[in-house]
Amino acid sequence: MGGSGPSGRDVLRQVISGQRRDVALGSLLGAGHQAGEALVPVLIGVVIDQAVAGGEVTPLLAWLAVLAVVYVGLSFSFRFGARAGERAAEQAAHVLRVQLVTRVVDPRGGAENGRLPGALTSIATEDAKRVGTVAMAVMFGFSALMGLLVGAVVLLRISIPLGLVVLVGTPVLLWAGHLLSKPLERRSEAEQERAAHASGVAADLVAGLRVLKGIGAESAAVARYRRTSRDSLVATLRAARAEAVQNGMVLTLTGVFIAVVALVGGRLAIDGDISLGQLVSAVGLALFLLGPLEVFSWVNADFAQGRASAARIAGVLAAPPDVVPGDARLPERLSGALRLRGVGHGSLRDIDLDVAPGEVLGVAATDPADAAALLRCLSRQADPDTGVIELDGVPLRDLDPADIRMAMLVAEHDADLFEGTLHGNVTAAAPAAADPGAALAAMAAAGADEVALAVPRGGDATVSERGRSLSGGQRQRVALARALAADRPVLVVHDPTTAVDAVTEARIATGVREIRRGRTTILVTTSPALLAVADRVVLLDGGRIADTAPHADLVERHAAYRTAVLA
Amino acid sequence: MTTPASSEAREPSRYLLPTATPAETRAAMRDLLRPHRMLLLGGFAVMVGATAVGLATQPLLGRIVDLVAERHPAGAITLPVVLLGVVAVVQGVTTALGLSLVSRLGETVLARLRERFVDRALRLPLERVEKAGSGDLTARVTADVSQIAEAVRTALPELSRSLLSIVLTLVALAVLDWRFLVAALLAVPIQAHTARWYVRNAVPLYARQRVAAGAQQQQLLDTIGGAATVRAFRLEAEHIDQVTRRSWSAVELTMRGVQLVLRFYSRLHVAEYTGLAAVLVAGFVLVRSGSASIGTATAAALYFHSLFGPINSALVLIDDAQSAGASLARLVGVAAAPSGEHDAGPESEHENEHSAEHGAGRAGDQAAVTVSGLGHAYEPGRPVLHDVDLVLRTGERVALVGASGAGKTTLAKLIAGVHRPATGSVRLAVAPSAGNGRPVALVTQEVHVFAGPLADDLRLARPGAGDDDLREALTLVGALDWAEALPDGIATVVGEGGHRLTPTQVQQVALARLVLADPPVAVLDEATAEAGSTGARALESAADRAIEGRTALVVAHRLTQAATADRVVVMDAGRIVEIGAHDELRAGGGSYAALWEAWSDTRAPHPPGPPRSPHPPNDAPRHATNPKST
Known part of the structure; x- marks a missing residue:
């Protein structure tokens, strides 16, 4: 909190380095969890291939045991990894909250200039939380990357052409989905905002209840709220429709993508280039890989939000003080002149x-x-x-x-x-x-x-x-x-x-x-x-x-x- | 100043607004859904169709596996692949349609519910709201409404999709072979047990979490909002310490919630493994005995693997559904409150809360307001008014005077009809107002600027008013100059999140509303008190103009207001002790005379007034230097 004060980047850096142990632990365990999730469809394929197709009991039990081990591993790494990540996020937010309040009540003043108490409170709660979330986003991003790598390695080992189809196809698919839904998303955001307005109006009317009663304006207020609510309903319905269409498009794209993977994989299997189980694994992996890739997109959004919030926090922490303390001392016994x-x-x-x-x-x-x-x-x-x-x-x-x-x-x-x-x-x-x-x-x-x-x-x-x-x-x-x-x-x-x-x-x-x-x-x-x-x-x-x-x-x-x- | 606020403080037991029972909530929901039956059926049918079509994916993949296993030529897989594409397109289109129907249903019902809620909430008798604390109502209108909205927006479509997927996938498993279904169902006891365990633990924990989060928010508002005071009194360390403690306890509870959720997932992993292994074993057995193909076994395994997502979401959504259900009960509790709560019939809105008999006797007798035998208590056994009789004659201005706690505010509120008297009656003999039909308006020192354009705020008092009417009202209270000087004039957005008005401006707006409401009877309860002494005088003259031509009751603590009134009513300990014109009472030597003497003494140019006499100024060092005394 010295001199010129921290920038948004400093705030983010402080959050990550302050929680580095939990972030590192979370990333490591999260990576383990993702690898485990990637292995589940692979193992389903292996069981079909090695046990169901062969009809032998021993490989069935052996592979089910392997599946059990994978489950134990992914379950524990998820539980303790996510816990470390959440802890990092919560603690980081707490530290920022205390720092903010310390700055606001600092005897030199200046932090409130141009900021309403409500806005400052929301910086100390919402923004601190969003910046804390960045610690978790780092962890999830890293784990998703690991999951992606494991999936890619397995796929490429099954078959290079099939692996390439999946590895190129999944990002293209997500990108296409993103592209198609972007205009919808923008519209939906604007409309969600209008919808939120209705709740604000209602709270405001209730806050002014005594005034309304005093002038007998209840009916006028109810009529006004009804108008707001209807407007907001129209907006919300548009947003909901947009979201439904977006959902439908993502489903269609995913289905078509699976069909393509099945086509390529099926031909390779018929030609004997890959086994039956590998075909099943490939289809399963194609579906699994959508997960980590989606994680990337929301991690990105979290980062963007976190950066904006960190800048707001830094703005308060670095607010110029109203007065600069001097170092003179008052006499021990003050006369009060x-x-x-x-x-x-x-x-x-x-x-x-x-x-x-x-x-x-x-x-x-x-x-x-x-x-x-x-x-x-x-x-x-x-x-x-x-x-x-x-x-x-x-x-x-x-x-x-x-x-x-x-x-x-x-x-x-x-x-x-x-x-x-x-x-x-x-x-x-x-x-x-x-x-x-x-x-x-x-x-x-x-x-x-x-x-x-x-x-x-x-x-x-x-x-x-x-x-x-x-x-x-x-x-x-x-x-x-x-x-x-x-x-x-x-x-x-x-x-x-x-x-x-x-x-x-x-x-x-x-x-x-x-x-x-x-x-x-x-x-x-x-x-x-x-x-x-x-x-x-x-x-x-x-x-x-x-x-x-x-x-x-x-x-x-x-x-x-x-x-x-x-x- | 017996304000409602202090009666709140006097209320030790927590009284809350009504909450609906589960049966009432269900009945209210049925009632809300009835007009949308077709939408409900249509949405459900389309969603079932969409989910069913999607379930063709796994058998088609299984078919490809079979074709490979049976060593068919490469061209044979084209058909199932094309069908996969068709399934994808049909599923996408029907899902989009189904989801939009479901959210249309949810959103429409939600909108009706919140409208009904706000309608009832704003018409609740004020004393009930005050008894519960306005926080209860505010929490319902914000937190509960948004909780339900969130559930309708995200949980409802997701939950309906998940549940349909689960049910139909299980059906599909049974279609493949009933033994696959039996295997898959092995996971269900674990899941059911986990869900019960989770809800049992999560509900009380989340309740505590909400309390802790609320306490943290409150502390932050307290400390940040009062930062100037914190600095002035050097309370920084205490406040930082309090914020740290409250924030940390919120963090700790959040972490306990996180651990609970994570343990929940661990248990679900056990269920997943159990079911998956069972389905694979079933496939193994069935293939070995020749009752199923490898493709069928594959389809079964893929079905089960594809259930992970929907099952997890459905179980997680239990939580959202639970809190939405609790919120719903709180909304329905108010929205479906029996109309007996609201005294009068719906057609005479101004009498809704006006419990006193507002009889329609005509004003031939000159009495605009007749108060007889009025008594009131905010809580049993602590009466604040006893047996008050008072007549306000048409066009008369009456000042109400008395020490703090004498019952002035209570009497004002009873006459204005915002409270119901415990005993006695208030009769009005006046025409309804031009603004909104209510014959009496009350302006207090509690003020609020409604968020939105200033003009909209004013129009609450008279919905049909044109801009010229608004300007006229603002002119009358001396507010037009600053109002026109706002960035967008009277269209400027004011209130929460908008342009901030000074306390004096806010009170002028309140008086402008009174002018627009144009009631024959006006009650002002220290409407000019909080502006600081310099602003108070400007407001007093604005108030004088606002009540010009009305029957007015003015609660005054500045006795100048009493001196200019037609009559003065002096209250003490809940009773009227003197009534008369200012000069009469002054000459009468009663308590008003004493009051006036104490007050005018402090204003009198000549010492010794009582406050001065005990402290001769020479007990302090005299003016050390006095460089600029002119």
Whole structure:
């Protein structure tokens, strides 16, 4: 994950070399299995020739014993070879998945730029799986090649002309089948995609069920789904027909090919060039060889898919970081003084600001974009375009973002809760040494104690993914409690009470002020309840600091402030 | 904010939507297949024909072997070879026809089934869906439908071909000589035992596998979706550890599944060998006793060898068939739910979930909505509403105020008719809406943008609306500017996988839908809450315009909304505690007055407000420097 990061090719190489033992074992055993499968039709021919035609019991038993040995061999090599291959694929996918997640949550950020969470998740599951499959494709490709070689050697030993007919005929046959079915395949793929669309529409309608119910649009939605479903049915039927035709053509081609092999083999047998059993073996082998050759075609497709997936994975792993860590250190005992000089970023211009240790500062922005830009810089998700931000005299630019975040927590408005218990969420980032009372105090200050009372099992209640089992207001209060419980020397909170009722909001404002006593706290909000408890409030207007004063003074003297803060 | 979400959290026992019994599933399938009887028969007949023709291959090859063994001249094999070619062509054509008939049947029935399912699913009473968790319904509509679709697309044709091949090949073996059939059947006990063993072990294992895969997916969504939060709180190590553990347990279960499948194949190899050896021995005995030719023995051996493929596929497909069967039961469970689930008759769709008596009394008395004796509980013993009486007069705007958990959302939902009250009634005395006939519309803070063109999303509220109607609605909620500025204007694909809208835009879309639905009664449940404080005000004025001229109930946490309403209803602990105009209540000195005081205090220009007083600002070092205070 260094410097420029890996390419798709590097990812593939890493997968194969990381699993080389299993890949090698799988290839070897897979080859054994294919050789065994090739020998079965040969041995049927031999039994017919040596035993059935001759009528002797001893050769019958002998050859049946040989057949048994071949079966034992092919069965075991298949079982353990395929297991090694699957293991390689699964482990490779697992390793990639962990690497991807490690990169995504890397303190330097940058992996999510231009990628939605859903897309990233699908890269970590589907793409990782496809790349893992390449390990198995290598193994299957090698085994098929071995099967092909064994078949070819046996055929050529039976008869050179017959062997050549089969060896040239099978690839020609597959190629012809491929050629004939290609336009069908393309059409069928496009149509399968349209068919998949129907399922997407249905899921989307169910996801919006409450909205549909709210406006009474169930019938309209059902009608829309029915149209989609009918369209998709038409497309699917076309695709299914194409596939049926393709199946039929492959059957016809195979049958004609067998007829040709029978014609050539039969003539050779009548002329006495090959034995009866060899004729049977040749027909059996001709059928068998279609197997390994087909394996090649899907191995090829797996490789193509694997390459595309590996490129997507490499794209995430090699994503340029948002910020470059410096190697300066923060002082052991942090006073929590912040200093901004000439800071410009996004819509922000020329921000000069000093926050004293222990101060509670309010920041009210008339444009949410200004607040967002300031928060990005403070959390060092981005460096300011101009100017410098210093924490205890050390420029943030010279620090590792991970260190900054241990010292200064920027709790964003849209912070997520995670699957787990209510209490677990609150204490997620709390110092390990914190006493249990601290979490309860944080919950009380954030009004999350009421949340715990409102849900069954209180603090032990399960919070589902992203906190969806809680209402918006409950989520906000738990998230704020978590930020308070993290107990960082500097805390920046952004709009923590937008979904909280007025009474609770006033309580929260008091609680936050109380619990953060003596430590630097910045409240980025337009809520008057919160701004009223700040020592000073900075008014950001038009990307600049328009005024700085206590809330009450700003309300009195600044129209823009009144508009932004008081509805 | 007693949202349905929190009632979900309060639901410890897992309630799921109904699943059909095997008998019900079969009955539903018969019902679905009935209109396509001819297709079913035709497809089956053609497939039988195709398979039967294909079985001529082995005897023809055997015939060639016999001709060679009997030392006929070379020209004698031309006829069987030509016949082989004919068989190939006929088999190809009939198989193509048969397969397309079979998939046409399968796909058509599947389409009808999923349509019926979605129809019923969208009309299920909301509280039932919420009780089960919307995940249950989503899983059925996605995973189960695609499971069945996959089975219909691949397993059904393959299985029907395989089964026919097996049956007809066994028949053909018997035709050659019944003793060949007996020999071949020696493999069957082993196969049957293997299949039973496999299904017994595979079903619970795969269920665990699905759970593990789901947990892994969930964890990835949680961690990746919340990556910014993970970084901000320095939770990287914990999350990487959780992902590693969940991913690894999914890998382990997958590997156990793989081993199971591989052991399954090993056992099938034993069956293969047993049958093959038996057929060869039978051939040996029959040829030696003169009851069969070498060619016949060859044909028998080739028949048996050609059975490997179909038998393996059929046995493997048992698994697919099993999971498709389980999925089918889950779909049929909802699709065939008795219509008693849906209260009203099918012809009055807007009343489908509207369980309260929406009587048709005329609006002479001015009352648009009459709520009487309304009570509700999401679970027995935990009532959230008690005995609520309320009248909304035609054209009136009523604000609903109260602390979190006071029952505001529940009352809103009952009035909007998306929940059925446990006791009491909601009577409407209004005309149906212009948009889709429903007299009441509800807009909440839970939003969703439907995937597809923005115009299609809006038309859900009024199916017949023209583009001008849509633009008018967007204008009214202040959304036309950005909507026209989208890459393709109002035809831009939005929602999942499309153009992403901001939370404010999403709420504007929700309000535009309300305008289009044009109901006489509108219920807004904090429809402006989640946009952040700056966006909220813009949305509030959009909401004001959207409910202009309607009877409106507005659940508000910003008291400005209450101050501009005709009347304010104050709720506490599931009861209405005060009703009156803003000024009356303020002067009345009750709980609304207290609420207003607390709220307006924080907005008041003059300290000391209660939040400030306990913390004199001088407990912190005063403004160190204040370089730019103007």
